[in-house]
Amino acid sequence: MLSGVGQNDPDAWQRFYDRYKLMVYARGRRYGMDAADIDDLLSRVMSKCFVREEGRANPLLSYDKSKGRFRDYFCRIVSNEAVTMLRERQRRREVPAENPEGQEMDFADTREEAMMQKEYRLCLLHEAFEAVKKEASPRQLQAFMAARMDGVSPKKIARLQNVSLATVYNDIAAIVESLRQKIVFLEKE
Amino acid sequence: MEHLTDFQLMEYLSGDAGLLRRFLCRRHLRRCPKCAEQAKALQDELEAQRSLGAELKSVQKLAKEADKTMTMPKAPVFSKDN
Numbered sequence: 001m002l003s004g005v006g007q008n009d010p011d012a013w014q015r016f017y018d019r020y021k022l023m024v025y026a027r028g029r030r031y032g033m034d035a036a037d038i039d040d041l042l043s044r045v046m047s048k049c050f051v052r053e054e055g056r057a058n059p060l061l062s063y064d065k066s067k068g069r070f071r072d073y074f075c076r077i078v079s080n081e082a083v084t085m086l087r088e089r090q091r092r093r094e095v096p097a098e099n100p101e102g103q104e105m106d107f108a109d110t111r112e113e114a115m116m117q118k119e120y121r122l123c124l125l126h127e128a129f130e131a132v133k134k135e136a137s138p139r140q141l142q143a144f145m146a147a148r149m150d151g152v153s154p155k156k157i158a159r160l161q162n163v164s165l166a167t168v169y170n171d172i173a174a175i176v177e178s179l180r181q182k183i184v185f186l187e188k189e
Numbered sequence: 190m191e192h193l194t195d196f197q198l199m200e201y202l203s204g205d206a207g208l209l210r211r212f213l214c215r216r217h218l219r220r221c222p223k224c225a226e227q228a229k230a231l232q233d234e235l236e237a238q239r240s241l242g243a244e245l246k247s248v249q250k251l252a253k254e255a256d257k258t259m260t261m262p263k264a265p266v267f268s269k270d271n
Contacts, residue, residue, distance in 0.1 A: 017261050022248070025255035035258040042259060125241075126248045148242025149249075155205040169199050176238050 001189055018130075019123050020074060026119045027082050037085065044081040049074070075116040128182035136175055143168050144175035193217055193224045198231050 001019070004012025024045055028038035051062040063073050133141060139161060146152040147168070154168040161168070193201075193214060200206040201214040218225045 014261075021255055021259055021261070022252060025259060026251060029251075029254075038258055039260060122244070122248050122251065125244055126252050129245055129248070144242075148238050149246045153205060154203050165200065165205060166196050169196065169203075172238065176241065179241065 019127050022123045022126055023075065023119045024078055026122060027078050030115070031082050031086055033082075033085070041078075041082055041085060044085070045077050048077045048081060071120050075120060079112065079116065124183055124186050127186055128179050131182050132175060132178045136178060139163070140171040140175050143171040147172050148176075192221065193227075195227070195231065198224070198228050202228065202232055202235055
């Protein structure tokens with residue numbers, strides 16, 4: 001995906017945006033930002049991710065592979081930019097004093113690191129689920145969503161879908177397996 | 190002793206089994222360490238699936254909000270006038 005983004009591939013750009021927008025959004029929300037601020041955060045993050053080079057019309061990814069995984073690099077940029085924005089707002093006295101996030105933010109600490117990992121997992125899960133939705137049969141998907149996301153009993157699903165209970169269990173297991181495979185694949189990407 | 194099948198265990202663990210089957214299953218699990226071990230593994234898997242479902246539910250909600258709120262920026266790599 002990253003090499004695609006660097007090679008002018010619109011699909012790669014769309015996937016890049018789809019994968020990472022949630023991370024920016026989740027962070028913005030966690031820091032109490034409104035829609036305009038989140039959009040601002042997104043453009044700041046993007047402008048940090050890409051650098052302009054003399055003589056090249058297309059900016060390049062600023063990411064250096066030797067410095068670790070892109071997702072960690074991206075997370076750091078999101079954190080840094082979000083914190084910078086909040087500090088700027090604090091200086092302008094726009095942030096309420098009781099906002100604890102605005103007062104103490106150290107992205108080196110373990111709490112912050114864990115939160116970043118959680119936000120990244122959300123992005124992966126979302127992407128994996130969107131991919132699975134395109135491939136799975138509607139019946140399997142319906143069984144999974146009803147049972148595992150909405151808490152409907154498999155017995156009731158079997159009745160509604162007019163299939164055996166074993167089919168419902170198998171359908172749920174098939175979706176879970178596809179999801180896990182997609183997550184592993186995306187993790188490696 | 191005949192062991193319980195994965196289907197029977199799933200039915201029991203998911204709460205889909207009827208009263209009699211629940212009773213028989215519970216009694217069997219008390220006596221059969223092999224099935225009890227398999228039941229524990231399936232229970233763990235069920236819990237993992239439920240927690241995956243809960244995570245997905247919150248992710249779907251977040252993604253909907255993000256789509257309403259955020260505008261996809263132009264790809265920097267395509268904007269030649271930048």
